[in-house]
Amino acid sequence: MKYVVDxxxxxxxxxxxxxxxxxxxxxxxxxxxxxxxxNGAGKTTTLRILATLLIPTSGxxxxxxxDVVEDAEKVRYIISYLPExxxxxxxxxxxxxxxxMASFVAKNKxxxxxxxxxxxELSGLGDxxxxxxxxxxxGMKRRLVLARALMVRPKVAILxxxxxxxxxxxxxxxxxxxxxxxxxxxxxxxxxxHNMLEVEYICDRVAIINKGKIVAEGTPKELKEExxxxxxxxxxxxxxxxxxxxxxx
Amino acid sequence: MxxxxxxxxxxxxxxxxxxxxxxxxxxxxxxxxxxLGLFVSSLIQPEVEEIQQIDVAVLNLDAGTIAKEILSNDxxxxxxxxxxxxxxxxxxxxxxxxxxxVEYMKSNTSLRxxxxxxxxxxxxxxxxxxxxxxxxxxxxxxxxxxEDTQIIxxxxxxxxxxxxxxxxxxxxxxxxxxxxxxxxxxLPVTVYRGKEYKGVPPGMLAGVFSFQIMFAPMIILLLIMLxxxxxxxxxxxxxxxxxxxxxxxxxxxxxxxLLGKIIGAVIISILGLISYIVGFKFYIDSIMHSAYExxxxxxxxxxxxxxxxxxxxxxxxxxxLLTNALIGIIIGTFSEDTKSAGTxxxxxxxxxxxxxxxxxxxxxxxxxxxxxxxxxxxxxVSPVIAIFMLLARxxxxxxxxxxxMIVEFIILLFTTAKIYTxxxxxxxxxxxxxxxxxx
Ligand SMILES: Nc1ncnc2c1ncn2[C@@H]1O[C@H](COP(=O)(O)OP(=O)(O)O)[C@@H](O)[C@H]1O
Ligand SMILES: [Mg+2]
Numbered sequence: 299m300k301y302v303v304d305x306x307x308x309x310x311x312x313x314x315x316x317x318x319x320x321x322x323x324x325x326x327x328x329x330x331x332x333x334x335x336x337n338g339a340g341k342t343t344t345l346r347i348l349a350t351l352l353i354p355t356s357g358x359x360x361x362x363x364x365d366v367v368e369d370a371e372k373v374r375y376i377i378s379y380l381p382e383x384x385x386x387x388x389x390x391x392x393x394x395x396x397x398x399m400a401s402f403v404a405k406n407k408x409x410x411x412x413x414x415x416x417x418x419e420l421s422g423l424g425d426x427x428x429x430x431x432x433x434x435x436x437g438m439k440r441r442l443v444l445a446r447a448l449m450v451r452p453k454v455a456i457l458x459x460x461x462x463x464x465x466x467x468x469x470x471x472x473x474x475x476x477x478x479x480x481x482x483x484x485x486x487x488x489x490x491x492h493n494m495l496e497v498e499y500i501c502d503r504v505a506i507i508n509k510g511k512i513v514a515e516g517t518p519k520e521l522k523e524e525x526x527x528x529x530x531x532x533x534x535x536x537x538x539x540x541x542x543x544x545x546x547x
Numbered sequence: 548m549x550x551x552x553x554x555x556x557x558x559x560x561x562x563x564x565x566x567x568x569x570x571x572x573x574x575x576x577x578x579x580x581x582x583l584g585l586f587v588s589s590l591i592q593p594e595v596e597e598i599q600q601i602d603v604a605v606l607n608l609d610a611g612t613i614a615k616e617i618l619s620n621d622x623x624x625x626x627x628x629x630x631x632x633x634x635x636x637x638x639x640x641x642x643x644x645x646x647x648x649v650e651y652m653k654s655n656t657s658l659r660x661x662x663x664x665x666x667x668x669x670x671x672x673x674x675x676x677x678x679x680x681x682x683x684x685x686x687x688x689x690x691x692x693x694e695d696t697q698i699i700x701x702x703x704x705x706x707x708x709x710x711x712x713x714x715x716x717x718x719x720x721x722x723x724x725x726x727x728x729x730x731x732x733x734l735p736v737t738v739y740r741g742k743e744y745k746g747v748p749p750g751m752l753a754g755v756f757s758f759q760i761m762f763a764p765m766i767i768l769l770l771i772m773l774x775x776x777x778x779x780x781x782x783x784x785x786x787x788x789x790x791x792x793x794x795x796x797x798x799x800x801x802x803x804x805l806l807g808k809i810i811g812a813v814i815i816s817i818l819g820l821i822s823y824i825v826g827f828k829f830y831i832d833s834i835m836h837s838a839y840e841x842x843x844x845x846x847x848x849x850x851x852x853x854x855x856x857x858x859x860x861x862x863x864x865x866x867x868l869l870t871n872a873l874i875g876i877i878i879g880t881f882s883e884d885t886k887s888a889g890t891x892x893x894x895x896x897x898x899x900x901x902x903x904x905x906x907x908x909x910x911x912x913x914x915x916x917x918x919x920x921x922x923x924x925x926x927x928v929s930p931v932i933a934i935f936m937l938l939a940r941x942x943x944x945x946x947x948x949x950x951x952m953i954v955e956f957i958i959l960l961f962t963t964a965k966i967y968t969x970x971x972x973x974x975x976x977x978x979x980x981x982x983x984x985x986x
Pocket of ligand 2: 338341342343382459
């Protein structure tokens with residue numbers, strides 16, 4: 299088994315819309331891998347395929363060697379998925395929510411308690427966990443659902459725009475949690491972001507995706523050197539220019 | 548950890564913390580029942596119809612001669628004819644006992660009213676004692692809706708005044724004026740479905756029973772809407788909050804997720820059902836005590852529904868709740884968000900209520916097997932019609948409707964399971980939107 303995540307020529311059509319157009323990438327064990335690109339590039343669609351939610355039109359995606367279509371049930375034991383813009387049950391408390399979600403994964407009561415305890419710590423919400431989720435701010439909710447995704451210590455965490463829409467304090471908290479936790483437990487992370495600056499801080503390696511295609515891939519450092527850019531945003535702009543030299547004609 | 552139990556627990560917790568649902572489950576009955584009562588009592592207010600021709604059967608058991616004299620008197624007959632009353636003397640048809648008369652009336656659906664002149668009639672009249680005339684009213688319809696109580700009092704008034712005149716003219720002109728004004732008194736006996744309700748006037752019986760007839764469908768419809776709304780909102784909110792998307796990536800069978808949702812909804816509506824019935828019990832107790840206290844000494848009105856009826860109604864309700872839980876889930880799946888799910892179910896409520904109530908009543912007027920089966924294909928109407936068929940003792944149709952309901956449920960279950968176990972659960976909404984913009 300060479301790669302933890304192995305995506306091979308993935309294509310996804312929605313009717314006539316080509317959301318993902320032949321994407322391939324690999325992720326090593328313990329790596330934090332970022333899919334970055336503008337809105338509508340196909341990041342969410344790719345991650346949803348990895349999370350066994352959508353069936354690719356063609357191509358393959360494997361996680362620890364399990365095909366996400368054929369062996370979807372096995373894949374679900376390995377992964378933990380955080381949807382884009384995820385909320386939680388408004389009429390449950392934070393505790394209720396963590397407990398509910400843990401009950402699908404924990405094998406016994408002790409394990410469940412352990413998971414919930416860990417989730418509570420990860421969220422950093424303290425006593426607010428006793429309140430109904432509808433009283434939480436957006437940042438608190440994101441911390442809760444991220445804690446939920448990580449508390450089960452998945453082998454692979456698939457996080458769709460984990461920091462999008464958060465203020466700087468919550469965004470930093472979320473970023474740190476992802477990094478620290480992934481390092482501590484050797485969790486492999488595939489995340490997406492349309493914020494090309496912040497991924498530099500989190501990701502070991504990134505793939506820039508545009509209009510359903512990967513247009514550049516490497517460590518942030520490699521990419522900046524290759525395109526002679528200050529940051530990943532510049533890299534992206536240069537890549538797009540190179541991509542379609544005819545567009546100026 | 549059992550995921551199914553976890554889901555059911557979560558569903559119930561969520562609903563019980565929702566003020567709107569709590570309102571619908573617990574507070575609504577309290578507000579609704581008085582309104583329901585007003586509605587029903589307006590329905591059973593006897594209409595003042597023009598009385599044209601009433602056939603009244605009479606059984607004369609009088610040991611003396613006065614009853615016979617009155618009944619065969621030509622001027623009496625003429626006077627009654629002018630009031631639109633035609634007497635049919637059962638004695639002339641060789642019927643001489645009360646039980647024979649009742650049997651005759653039961654089999655003769657054109658006759659509704661039977662007056663029995665008692666054995667001591669002559670004795671009472673001679674001694675200026677009020678004679679008790681049993682006034683039988685036969686409800687031949689299976690489902691009594693409006694029974695004209697006024698017919699009885701009208702007929703009795705006419706007969707009373709004729710007897711008074713007769714006493715003055717032919718028996719004792721100097722009799723006590725109080726007695727002359729009230730020489731007879733009627734004991735109402737209503738016969739419905741072979742059962743005699745002594746001391747109960749037909750209007751009241753019909754009122755109580757039509758209340759019960761309306762009650763069951765009304766409650767079922769309310770529960771249907773409650774469950775449909777609650778599952779639609781619940782699924783739509785799970786889509787909106789992306790909790791559904793999260794659940795679908797967990798190591799749990801998707802059919803378990805679906806089952807948990809359905810069972811949760813059914814438990815909620817059973818809680819609702821209990822609270823409705825308790826509310827109804829309080830309500831009916833209160834109106835019974837205030838309005839009908841004296842008459843109820845007769846203790847003859849029991850439930851319209853037999854035990855087996857109630858069991859069947861519970862079965863119908865249950866199937867119907869399951870079906871409509873699924874309809875709600877499908878609505879939720881198609882909805883953009885909770886707001887539009889709420890709008891869709893909200894918009895549906897009016898028509899569902901109207902159709903489910905008006906259609907069955909309209910159909911009862913001209914029942915044809917085909918229309919009944921046709922209308923029963925509509926999932927909200929079928930439980931109401933099923934209950935009507937049960938009361939009308941149309942067991943074949945009842946079974947057919949139940950079969951239709953079960954088949955519909957199974958089809959819906961497979962459809963919903965199909966939606967849940969494929970990516971459609973996430974993509975349906977967008978497809979719908981695109982179709983709209985293409986059109
Ligand atoms: N369920 C769907 N049905 C139809 N089109 C979709 C659906 N999901 C995404 N798309 C389309 O696919 C493209 C890629 O979307 P997405 O993967 O969400 O991009 P990103 O996450 O990078 O913003 C977009 O054009 C979007 O409109
Ligand atoms: Mg996205």
